[in-house]
Amino acid sequence: MKALNRRSVLLGGGAITASVAIGAQAHESGPTGAWTPLADMPFPVQEIYPAPFWKQRDGAQSLKPKPYNIIVNAGGLTPSGPNNVTDKVTFYDPLYDAWGYGEDLPEARHHIALVNNNGYLYGVGGFARDANGGWQMRSNCWRIGAIDEQWDEMRPMPHPKAEMVCASLNGLIHVVGGRAPYGSQNSEWSHHIDTDEHWIYDAAADRWHTLAPLPTPRNSSAGAVVNGVLYVIGGRTVNDGNSAVVEVYDSLSDRWNRAAPMPKAQGGLAAAVMNGKIYAFGGEYFSPGSGGVFAEAWEYNPRTDHWRAVAAMPRRRHGLGAVTIDNAIYVMGGAANVSGGNTSAALDKFEI
Secondary structure: OOOOOHHHOOOEOOOOOOOOOOOOOOOOOOOOOEEEEOOOOOOOOEOOEOEEEOOOOOOOOOOOOOOOOEEEEEOOEOOOOHHHEOOOEEEEEOOOOEEEEOOOOOOOOEOOEEEEEOOEEEEEOOEEEEOOEEEEEOOOEEEEOOOOOOOEEOOOOOOOOEOOEEEEEOOEEEEEOOEEEOOOOOOOHHHEEEOOOEEEEEOOOOEEEEOOOOOOOOEOOEEEEEOOEEEEEOOEEOOOEEOOOEEEEEOOOOEEEEEOOOOOOOEOOEEEEEOOEEEEEOOEEEEOOEEEEOOOEEEEEOOOOEEEEEOOOOOOOEOOEEEEEOOEEEEEOOEOOHHHEOEOOOEEEEEO
16 A cells, blocks of 8 residues: 555544444443543644643652652644644543643644653754744753643754654653654654654653664554563554554663564554553555544553454544553544544543
């Protein structure tokens, strides 16, 4: 399947609405998960990479905050923002099923990757969008220590990058694959190409280092860390459409290996880890004269190297986010149509 230029279509539409299937089953062998609708995000938004973070509870006595008790999203594409992009930072508190606002990003971004690392929340890369172009790739690395703090500028990536996997592993931030400028131009989608680059950021030294490259260069993949190894799942390439490839990085040997491929090739998907297993959600596909958005959800067991279908999402979406808090995965935002139509504010909780 050949990829089309998904970025030529302007963002449009508002939040979608859909009936919610509670306890839906992916096949007849037994229950495979339940979905619960929760409070919508403050505004519809897609092309997001949210992350877990923490927030001190009012009246709390402990000086040590509870880890991962809120979900933070920053930036994204939205119908209501200037040039359809936002600098807003929002957070969701599962205890109250409510959303709030944090400190704005220094610059409006879409596809900015958030990652929780050593008690800080980092925002890495992404695209700026204004009258000079909708896909101005950036190399910035920002961080905050609390949701109401201003973002500090850290050492930028070696060069601009976006639509990559960004994950914390052994106290270091790994940035893998994605897209990067292939020449001097850097303002539109056509100026970028897939990359196999794999970098780590050492916050203590404020330095970036190069590690073993990703064997299969691609963008719009999902990432997950299980048992000290990093998984890069699915995604797509510039010239050959979606990929079902799953590759696994072992930091002890600085080597990559192949795992069982996804049952379907899905790009623009999201993934999260729950109870030692990886769950992958949604995405989109393109082909000449057609395309679509996935509702499928999959479970991967690292011990058996096996994928199985679980309850499909009640609302099909791509460019969405998925974050685990305690024993549930929260799936949010995205778009119901390829290339940005019907942007969603929906938040749904998935449990097994």
